[in-house]
Amino acid sequence: MKYKVQDSDEIVDGEILEKISQDEYRIKIKDSEHILKILNINSGVMEFVLDNQFHTVRYLDNQTSEMKFIVDGSELTVNMNSHLDKIVYQNSGGAEIGSAQLNLCSQIPGRVVSINAEEGTEVKKGDVVCVLESMKMQVSVKSHKDGLVKAIKIKEGNSVNKNDIVAEIE
Amino acid sequence: MIEKVLVANRGEIALRVMKTCKALGIKTVAVYSDEDRNSLHVKNATEAFHIGEAAPAKSYLNQEKILDVILSSGADAIHPGYGFLSENSDFAELCEKNKINFIGPSGKSMDLCGDKMRCKAAMLEAKVPTVPGSPGLVKDEDDAEKIANDIGYPVMLKSVYGGGGRGIRIVTNDKELREGFESVTGESIAAVGKSAIIVEKFLEKTRHIEYQFARDTHGNAVHIFERECSIQRRNQKLIEQTPSPIMDEETRARIGELVVNAAHAVGYTNLGTAEFLRADNGEFYFIEINARLQVEHPITEFVSGLDLVKLQLDIANGEPIPFKQSELKMNGYAIECRINAEDTFLDFAPSTGPVPTVTIPSGPGVRCDTYLYSGATVSPFYDSLMAKLITWGQTFDESRLRMLNALDDFYIQGVETSIPLYKTILNSEEYKNGQLSTDFLKRFEMIERLEKDLVQDRKDKQIPAIASALIHSEFYKSKIQSQNSVNQNWKNKMDNV
Numbered sequence: 001m002k003y004k005v006q007d008s009d010e011i012v013d014g015e016i017l018e019k020i021s022q023d024e025y026r027i028k029i030k031d032s033e034h035i036l037k038i039l040n041i042n043s044g045v046m047e048f049v050l051d052n053q054f055h056t057v058r059y060l061d062n063q064t065s066e067m068k069f070i071v072d073g074s075e076l077t078v079n080m081n082s083h084l085d086k087i088v089y090q091n092s093g094g095a096e097i098g099s100a101q102l103n104l105c106s107q108i109p110g111r112v113v114s115i116n117a118e119e120g121t122e123v124k125k126g127d128v129v130c131v132l133e134s135m136k137m138q139v140s141v142k143s144h145k146d147g148l149v150k151a152i153k154i155k156e157g158n159s160v161n162k163n164d165i166v167a168e169i170e
Numbered sequence: 171m172i173e174k175v176l177v178a179n180r181g182e183i184a185l186r187v188m189k190t191c192k193a194l195g196i197k198t199v200a201v202y203s204d205e206d207r208n209s210l211h212v213k214n215a216t217e218a219f220h221i222g223e224a225a226p227a228k229s230y231l232n233q234e235k236i237l238d239v240i241l242s243s244g245a246d247a248i249h250p251g252y253g254f255l256s257e258n259s260d261f262a263e264l265c266e267k268n269k270i271n272f273i274g275p276s277g278k279s280m281d282l283c284g285d286k287m288r289c290k291a292a293m294l295e296a297k298v299p300t301v302p303g304s305p306g307l308v309k310d311e312d313d314a315e316k317i318a319n320d321i322g323y324p325v326m327l328k329s330v331y332g333g334g335g336r337g338i339r340i341v342t343n344d345k346e347l348r349e350g351f352e353s354v355t356g357e358s359i360a361a362v363g364k365s366a367i368i369v370e371k372f373l374e375k376t377r378h379i380e381y382q383f384a385r386d387t388h389g390n391a392v393h394i395f396e397r398e399c400s401i402q403r404r405n406q407k408l409i410e411q412t413p414s415p416i417m418d419e420e421t422r423a424r425i426g427e428l429v430v431n432a433a434h435a436v437g438y439t440n441l442g443t444a445e446f447l448r449a450d451n452g453e454f455y456f457i458e459i460n461a462r463l464q465v466e467h468p469i470t471e472f473v474s475g476l477d478l479v480k481l482q483l484d485i486a487n488g489e490p491i492p493f494k495q496s497e498l499k500m501n502g503y504a505i506e507c508r509i510n511a512e513d514t515f516l517d518f519a520p521s522t523g524p525v526p527t528v529t530i531p532s533g534p535g536v537r538c539d540t541y542l543y544s545g546a547t548v549s550p551f552y553d554s555l556m557a558k559l560i561t562w563g564q565t566f567d568e569s570r571l572r573m574l575n576a577l578d579d580f581y582i583q584g585v586e587t588s589i590p591l592y593k594t595i596l597n598s599e600e601y602k603n604g605q606l607s608t609d610f611l612k613r614f615e616m617i618e619r620l621e622k623d624l625v626q627d628r629k630d631k632q633i634p635a636i637a638s639a640l641i642h643s644e645f646y647k648s649k650i651q652s653q654n655s656v657n658q659n660w661k662n663k664m665d666n667v
Contacts, residue, residue, distance in 0.1 A: 001643075003636045007625045014636045016644060025644075029636050036637055041645065050637050057638040058583070067642060071635050073581060076628045078639045107513070109522050109550060134550045135520035162523060 003029075006077040014080075103165045104144055110134035112156050117149050117167065129167050130154060141166050172196060172247040172271060172487055176240050177215070179251030180230060181541045182558060183463075184211035187249045190479035199243045201236060203229035205549050210541050217243055224551045230254045233261050240270055247271035247486060249479075253553065256462040257284065273486045275461050279437045283459040289436065293456050296435035298428045301447065301455040303370035311351045317369045318347055324372040327351060329358035329365060337361070340372050373455070375607045377448040378402065379414050380460075381429040382470045382478070384441050386485045391433045392495045393426040394474050397466055400606035401595065403518060408588065409595065410466040411505045412473050415566070415604025416448070425454050426495075432456065440485050441467075441478060465508065465558065468537060472504035472562040502562055503569040507577065509540070509557040511548045513586040514617060521586035522550040531579035535562040535572050538580075548585050556582070570596055594620040 003014045018026040023038040039054075040047040046057045060068035060075070067078045110132030117129045128140040129149075150168040154160055175191050176199040177184045188198045188211065200215030205224035212218045219239045222229035229235070231254055240248060248270055250256035256274065263277035274280070283289055290300050302321040307330070308314045318325045318341075327350050329337030337358050339350035351367065358365040377400045385391035398414035399407040413422075429444045436459060443460040467478050484492065512518045528542045540557030548556060559576055563569030574596050577589050595601050600614045607613060628635075 001640075003639055005628060005632045005635045007628045008632055010632075012632070012636060014640050016640055025641070027637060027640055029633055029640075034633070034637065036641065038641065041641075046638065046641065048637070048641065050634055053634075055634045055638075057634070059642065067639055069635060069638050069642075071631045071638060073578075074624070074627050074631055076631065076635055078635050080639055080643070107516055108519050110520075111550075134522060135552070135554050139516070139519045162521075 002081045004079045104167045174245045176245040182539045183251040249273045280461045283461045292435045296431045326372045331362045373449045375450040380445040385433040391430045393429045468560040469504035503566045506560045507592045510554045510588045511585045522548045525584045527583040529581040531576035
């Protein structure tokens, strides 16, 4: 399989060569082999020792072929690419991912102070779609692209959570 | 003698105050809003009283309600912490009227400290230098021009009704001053319907240096050294340290004497902080007195060995300060980082929500004052300060390296924090060399450097990241093969798209 880590230009081969025991693997990344021993694994966290160094990894989004991890405190994305993974990706509802660019999501939680765009009108990238208030500060949510406002998903005075969809922009 | 203290605050400072009370055998009373029903300060107090809804105006700022709780709980003193009612002179007077010991200065003295004009006049009388400028409002352009030429350009024209960058002009000559005067007047009239302008010298590359001081009811006063708080954003402090890298013994004693004079001049009692701007030429100018216990008090505790909350209680009990100025010795170096729930890259926008897991750092010379625990929530209703991380070292570099380690160990799941920014700052040559100024972040492009550091950090983690992906896929695949019901779930999801 091919892997690419965020901010790195390299596309790197990675594979599991052998399952040595119940929790121990011999793996190959780029051209070098490593021994990985899993200490703990559950749906949110994995702890392992890689070449005798301890790592904690948290999964933020494990439903797609684009995986978000927090590796030892650093948030990063790993992309992987293979046929099998495409199948897994589609089965897991990953088809929605294409629409991720449609949705404008709030990056902070807060109360909706004002809505500055109307359904059916055009917006430019960077235009303010709504203003949120959190911790006594007002923060603008700006359009991520040029397009048509297909739907506004929030109401003035209501609260939104982080990653809630604010608007659909086509 | 104080036997039971109501702590009219929440979060880390409520816990901090209770810690000292407990150690002295003093009972504590907590107050809490709906939002704080699961907060630690409720659990740590001897008694806890619910005082209203989440919004501060309906709970922590509700003077009548808090007074009711004081009276019904039988508390004989109140500690206001910082923020909320801590510098509200009406509330201090309300407590005085009801014979409740308010741990802080009198309402009268607080009033004087809060009134910039009157405070400045009191300082001039006590020969404490303030930022050079007009003694009060300027009459017109001619008056402004005369003062500007007396104190020397560049000067600031400030509307007393301005704020947040509005109604302020920096001008460098007579022509700019006359133009600026007109536009500041216009802006002020447009905003509030009236105009009142003062002229002040504009100081460049200033440092924010403040002094902790204490004055008892017998008129004894001491200063407990300086703190440098120059690393700020939007006039809010981020990193504080003591001693200041530019301070020497002679200057410390000389400015310290001014601080003691300032405390006498406003008839202050209890602990306070005198804030100064230090210009690039070495001159110190008094700005204001903060009439409360400061967020950054722990660095002073580290280098002085004092418990400042205990000192507050002693003074509130009418006792004289139990040491002389000459007996205070500064020992070592301390740094504090304010761990805020905010996203550095979204212009420091707040980040709130549940914190399922937190790892609190510890070790030699490491102190962490926080309200966090695994399962806590960061509320959008209150301040973004989640924790204060403080480290001490025998040398500056020891305290700095301990801080870097502690920042590394501090894991807060669920919200964005200012921790990555602090790592970039503490690793920078400019910070190591003590090149501090209130525009430090902008001057040395710290946000841009943080971005580069994060990119490098992700590159460095290529191997463990890919290893994680390999193992994750391995487990994920076997999960798919074994769980038909889950597959059905996905199918439903697909149908809904």
